[in-house]
Amino acid sequence: MVHTRNDCVARDNADPLARMREHFDVPDDMIYLDGNSLGALPHATKDRLRQTIEDQWGLDLIKSWNKHDWYTMPLRCGQKLSKFIGAKPTEVVCADSTSVNLFKLLATALAARSDRKVIVSERSNFPTDLYIAQGLIGMLDCGHELRLIDSDAEIETAIQNDVAVVMLTHVDYRSGRVHDMKAITKKAHDAGALILWDLAHSAGALPVELNAADADLAVGCGYKYLNGGPGAPAFLYVAERLQEHVRSPLSGWMGHASPFDFDASYTPAKGIARNLCGTPPLLSMAALEASLDVMADVNILQIRNKSLELGNLFINLVESRCAAHGFRLISPRDETRGSQVSFAHPDSFPIMQALIDGHVVGDFRSPDILRFGFTPLYTRYVDVWDAVDVLAGIMDSGSWNQQQFHERGTVT
């Protein structure tokens, strides 16, 4: 049990992941609990980008596509990423944004189940996932329906045999609750539907077992727990057994079987590469690859274990030290929690502003959620202690409230 800050220091000293913090730029004057929104900068990324820009682009110019293996970067990043999501190296590729990749795979799923018209998702899903489904349905204009469920209990009844695809985010972006991937995938398959998982808040944060769950399709984000940098290219996964059946409607030249033959007709590449579209943003992708290289040897079970412990510690400390201040835990207490902890509070917005002013950076999510992400690679147990210390100070002194008036320009 942790009773003092020194107990936290002791835990950090015993932490097998502690050495990983040395690989990241983490500002001295900030406790950063928002790696679930933008991961920290690995040191290696700086030199990697300098090389890519100055030595490759600058000196070798167009020759770099071959000489420095730029062409294979999307597949190579996919291979390096595959171990974090329980996929084969040939089942993952990095490209575009999560939203664009979702469009590709959702379109392909509807085409593969053309006798069915329903997409099942959650009303609480990350909005861009719902928007992409809405855009696709509007474009196809042939009677598709987005069936939104409000609770897990409804999943059973929502997945009927009119469902083409079930599209869910594995870890809820607000509550941090983890879906049972295996059970829901089986439910979808039993109804004859495909499953499409969004792994935005999973990849790099906890073990994901796409193959073991027999998952069909997945997408995810490079800039959260994978530390690929702001707006890093996203990834997509297609199970090997489905790859030759998938035809991305975004059939750009990088997904062609022979892009440099300049045929007038599109012939999709073999395997996962057919899901590429245009020329990838190489500088952003080089940053993602640099981070994947830094993370190459980390053990995802060690990450998961520390993530849960950091979260448990945070929950215990907030509930003990801020007991009188009306925080309501909305994340699970058990292992169905991802790598974040969220509390609801009626004044969550000004409280988060005060925390940020106090150099503790989490984020606010509408309508009333304070969200704190724990990235075991660079977050220490003492950071959790210190963050709660700042929060307790803000709440005990009421300074968040002055902050609120100050922000509104109505100091009284």
Add this chain to the structure above:
Amino acid sequence: MVHTRNDCVARDNADPLARMREHFDVPDDMIYLDGNSLGALPHATKDRLRQTIEDQWGLDLIKSWNKHDWYTMPLRCGQKLSKFIGAKPTEVVCADSTSVNLFKLLATALAARSDRKVIVSERSNFPTDLYIAQGLIGMLDCGHELRLIDSDAEIETAIQNDVAVVMLTHVDYRSGRVHDMKAITKKAHDAGALILWDLAHSAGALPVELNAADADLAVGCGYKYLNGGPGAPAFLYVAERLQEHVRSPLSGWMGHASPFDFDASYTPAKGIARNLCGTPPLLSMAALEASLDVMADVNILQIRNKSLELGNLFINLVESRCAAHGFRLISPRDETRGSQVSFAHPDSFPIMQALIDGHVVGDFRSPDILRFGFTPLYTRYVDVWDAVDVLAGIMDSGSWNQQQFHERGTVT
């Protein structure tokens, strides 16, 4: 007239754009005539990326989105780019790849002309444009047709009143021939069709007048004449009068009216921003912005004038010094030529390999084309002289032929 290398030196000395070369990394040991494929590295980009990575991402992390105006970068880049394409600052935004942007606008054009089923394009268009049209047609699966024309003479007959949208690349990627934007746009409009211009080989290379031509839609590339770096984000243009009618099927959260309200329903943003989709690749986009800043004060008419003169010089020198070697000019000699010069030759592939080995970098395009791009910002008249000198040496000595055997491993 240019008769000697010294004549070229004199022209460089008199060149009002000569000073711009100082803003770019151009390798000393290379004559780079492939800026139409990947533009050179502006010096300023190096420091800009270092700042974006180390000072912004590294130190301010998630706060950078507001503190360093990351959110507005796509619109800001669009504003800075608009002057190169004759558009209003509010008509352009940077996002995704050219292929993805083409998909968005082509889909929207078909939706806007839903009683028509034909897309007109050229068989010689850059393949990804045709592939995207094919992917879209396959996905919609409601009887659309891609009508490909083989010559300008056919445009008249191809644009009938069954045409929804005419999709053309302004400057042909092989021949470098420039379409008459105003005349073809009028032809499309007269037939009740929309026009969609691909400006990949135009933006930054020659004056483009989208507004003056009354063009509807356009896309283009950031990594060629705009020097935005490998795989730089692309841009798209929607005429002001059409913006509220456009609904991108790729309706991601960055195009939402209020992305941080996290509504479950998509409401498109006002204006050009509705064409954004997912989170942009910030590092790649920062490089594009750095280059646009370097180019902020250049006069596109000066660029155009020098570009034509460099090309004319190259044609004259190749035709005089390599007269016996069977090169056939396939680019126009007059002002309907863009910023590249292409020659056909039966042995173009090994000749280009020999040129590259001789540090003159152009590129090969199937089936038999040697392509040379002239970027007036960093290409000198002496570079043209020296490039032809190398080419003449290769042809006169027949060394490209030995090169060919060497490449095949059958040196005799």
